[in-house]
Amino acid sequence: MEGQVIIAIGREFGSGGHEIAELIATRLEIFLIDDKLLYDLASEKKIPYEQIKKYDEKPKMPFLSRTVSGYTNALEEHLAKMQFEYLRKMAEHGESFVIVGRCAEHVLKDYPCMTSAFISGDKETKCARVMEKYHLSADEAKKLMKKKDATRKAYHNYYCEGKWGDSRNYDLCINSSKIGVEGAADVILSFATRKQVR
C-alpha cells in the first residue's frame, strides 16, 4: 500500500486484537503504536514509564477526581489527552501506523486514510486465549475479561461520542473467533486497500 495508512483497532479483551494489529503492522512494515506510545510520552515528558503505565486506558475515578474551571486532578484524563495529542501529531506528520485502543477511531476520524475496526470474539474462544496467555483458570479468566472490558468501555465512552463496540463507529466489526487472527488481519488489510483505491 502506498501513501499514508492508519489502522485503528478497538478490541474486546481476549479477542486477539493486539495480535491482529501486530500482524497488520508487520505485513505493511509500519509502526505498531501500543506501548511505544507510552514509552515515547514518558521520554518526552521525562516521566518514569511505570508511573504513567498505571493510568493507561483507564477511566477517571468518579468520586476521586474533580474538575474546576476545566482543570482536573484525574491523571488518567491527563494521560489520555497526551496520548490523543500524540496520535494527532503522528497523523499530521504523515506517519503510517497501526494503533490499538486509545479511542483512535474517534480521535483520528478526520483522516480519510484511517481504517477502523472493532474486534470481538465468542466468550469461549476469548476465555481459552486468556487462560493460555495469562495462565489462569476459566473462572479467573472470565472475571479478568469482564473487568478489562468494563474498564475499556468506561474509558472509551467518557472521551468519545459513539459507544465502545457500536458498529456505527467503526468501518469494520469482526468476530475473530470465526475467522481467526490471520483472517481478521486479511479482511482489514483488504478493506484498507480498497478504501485507498477509492
Added chain:
Amino acid sequence: MEQVISVAIFVIMFAIIISEKIERHYVSLGAGFLMLVVVLGICMHSPSAIWDTINLKEFATKAFWIAKEEGAGNSAGINWATIVFIFGMMVMVEGMGRAGFFRWLCLRMAKAVKYQTLPIFLTFMVTSFLLAMFIDSITVILFLAAVTVELAEVLSFSPVPMILAEIFCANLGGSATMCGDPPNIIIGTSLGYTFGEFLENTGLIAGISLVFVIAYFYFCFRKELTKKQSDTVRSYPEPASAIHSKKEFAISCVIFGCAVVLLVTHSMTGLTVATIGTFIAALTLLTSFKAAPILLKKVDYKTLLFFVGLFIVVGGLEQTGVLNVIAGFISNVCGDNAYVMVAVILWVSAIASAFVDNIPFAATMIPVIQSLAASTGMDLSVLSWTLACGTDVGGSATPIGASANVVGVSIAAQNGHMIGWGRYCKVMAPITVITMAISMLCIYFRYLSI
C-alpha cells in the same frame, strides 16, 4: 413532609455534583428550582418563603450597599452580596492577569532571590499565602504553579514539592481574610463580620499556622531542593517579559491597591463588600476600554450561577427547619461543653471539606451555627471562626478537597509531573491535621480560656 423532600433534594444535588455527570451550576439551579416550587410552593404553600429565599429585595435596601449594624447580617436565601463581590473580584483578577501582574510578581520574587531554589521555595510559599488573602486561590495557583514549572525546567529541580507547598499556603492564606475563600465571604456577609474582624481572628490563626507550615515543608523537602545546581549558564525568564503594556500593568496595580485598601478599611468607611465589588468591577471595566467585553466574557458565570442555586437550596433547608434539627443534634452530642462543640465543628468541617466542595458545606453550616449559638448561648463569632478554619484549610488534605488543589495537580500533570492521591496525601494530610490541631488550640486558648 417538606423536611424529607428538602433533604432529598439537597442530598441528590450533592451526589450529582460529586459525580460530575452534569455541570454543577445546572445541578444547583435545578435543585434550587425544585426547592422553590415543590418544597416552598407546593408543600408549604408559602409565597412569602419563596420571595424571602430569592431575596431580590436585598438590592433595594440601604444596608446592602452601606455597612449594617454590627452583627446584623442576613443568611436567609440568596446571598447577593457574596455574588456581587465575587463577580467584582473576578473582573479585577481577569484584568490583572491580562496585564501580566501575577506572572510579573512571581518572576520578580524569583529574581529577588537570585533564582536560588530553596529561597524561591520559601518565597513562593509566603507569596501564595499573601496573594490568597485577597485573590481567589485558583488564580494564585494558576500563575504560581505555571511559573514554578517554568523555573523548575530552567533550574533542574522537581516542581512537585513547591507546587504542593504553594497549594497549602494558598488555602491557608484564603482562611486569613474575609475575601480569601468563598466560605469566608459567605460567613462574613451572612453574619455581618468585617474584613478586620476576620484578620484579627482567622488571620492570626493562619499566621501562627504559617510558621509551622513553612517549617514542615522545609524539613520535608530541604534535601530535594538543596541539590547542587549545575554550573551551566542559564537564561532566566525576565519579570519584564510578563508585561505587555506598562499602562495596563500600572492601572491593574492601582486597582488591586484600591481593592485592598477598600477591603481593609471597609469597617471604617461603611462600604459593604457588595459596594466594593461593584466599584472594583466598574473601575476595571472603565479603564480597560476596548478590552472590557473580553473581561466580562471571561468571568466565571457558571460559578456565580452555582452560588445562586446553592443559596436557594440552603434557604429552603432553613425555611423547612431542617438545619435547626441538625443544630439540635450537634447540641445534644456536645451537651453544654464548648470545647467539644468547637472540636466537632472544626474537625467535621475539615473532614467534610477534604472530600466535598467546601462552599455548599459552609453555606449549609451557617444557619446551623446560628441556631447552635442561639440555643446554647455560645458566642457565634467563635463558632464562625471555627467553621472558617475547618472548611478553608481542611480541604488541603486531599487532591479534590479544594479548587486550588485540583488546579495545582492539573498544571503539574500537564507538564508531566504526576501527583496521584498517594503522593499528594502523604505530604498534605499530615500538615492539614497539624494545622487543624494548631487552630483548635488557638481557639481554645483565645476564646474559651482553657
